[in-house]
Amino acid sequence: MNHELFAILCSEAEHRHIHGLLFQHIVLCPTRAWLHYHRVDCYHLNRHMKMGLWLHETAYGGESAEPYFGAGIAPDMLDFVKREVSEVKKSKSHEAAAISQLRFYVAVMQEVTGEPWVGMLRYPSAKRTKRVVLDGPAQLELLEAFAQIKAVIELPVPPAKVEKKICANCSYRILCWGLGTEDEDY
Template identity: 35%
Template sequence: MDLTAEYPLNELLIGGTEINYLFICPTKLWYFSHGITMEQENEWVDLGRFLHERRYASEEKEVQIGGIKIDFIRKGDTIEVHEVKLGKSMERAHEMQALYYIYYLKRLGIKAKAVLHYPKLNETKEVTLDGREEEVEEAIREVQRVKSLPAPPEPVKSKKCKKCAYYELCWV
C-alpha cells in the first residue's frame, strides 16, 4: 500500500531518528517526539558523535535532503545514504532508519541505497529498499500511532535500558 494518497509528502515527514527509536523502544520514541530529549547528556551518544566526526572527517556531514538529515551521502548514479552507528546491537533499528531514508528519497524521485557503518567493528552493511516499501510504511504508521498517544507507552525493561539516555525517566 502506497502512503502517497494517505499521507502527502509534507505530512508524511517524520525523522529517521523516530523510525530508529520505534525499533529500539516505543517509550523512548514517545519522549523524543514530545520534545523530551536526553541525548545531549549521554556518554554513549557522545562516543557515537566522536566516532562519526573523526572516522569520516573528510565527508560532508549532516546532509539535509528535503526534511531529513543524513549522516553523509556519496553521489553517483545512485545516491548512497551513509549512517554511522556505534555497534550492531540495534541493527534492526539502524536498518529500518536507512530504509526510511531510501523510501523518502524515492518519494522525492531520487534513486538511493544506504550503507550502515560500524566503525568500532570496521564493518559496513548495504541496505536497499527492494520490495520492502510495505515494511517501511507500516513503521511510519506505527511511529505516528505512538506519537499520538496521550502518555508514553509502558516501558519494557531490557539490557539496552542501562545505556539509554532516557533510563531515569523509565526506571528511577
C-alpha cells in the same frame, strides 16, 4: 512502493515532523519514541550518546551531511554520484533499528531525486558495510514502522515502559527507572 505512496509518506512525515531517528526509536522502544517526539531529551547526560556523536564527526574525516529536507532527514553521508545514503554506526547492536532509519532515508532520497537510491550502514571500527535496499518487503516494513510511529506519537501520554536490555544504556533511564545516566568506570 509506487511514487505516489513515497510522496504521501514523505509529505506526511515532514508535516508531522517525523524524522529518521523516530524510525530507530520505534523499533527499540515505543516509550522512547514518544519521549523523543515530544522533546523530552536527555542525550546530553549520556556518555554513550556523546561517543556516538564523536564517532560521526571523526570516522570519515568529518564528511557528513547537513540536516536535509527540513526536519526530515539528517544522514551521516550522502553520495549523489553513487546515490548512496549512509549511516555510521559504532557496532552492529540494534541493527534492525538502524535499518529502519535508513529505509526512511532511502525513501526520502528517492522521492526528492526521482532516482533509485541504496542505504549503507558503515561500521568503521570493523571496516565493514551493509547494503540496505528498499525492496518490496522492506517497503512494507517501512510503512508499518511509519504507522506505528503515528499511533504512538498521538497518544496523550507515553506508552507503558517495559524494562529491557537497552534500558541500561538509554538516555531516558533516569526518567523511566530513576537510574543515573553516567556510568562509573572501575
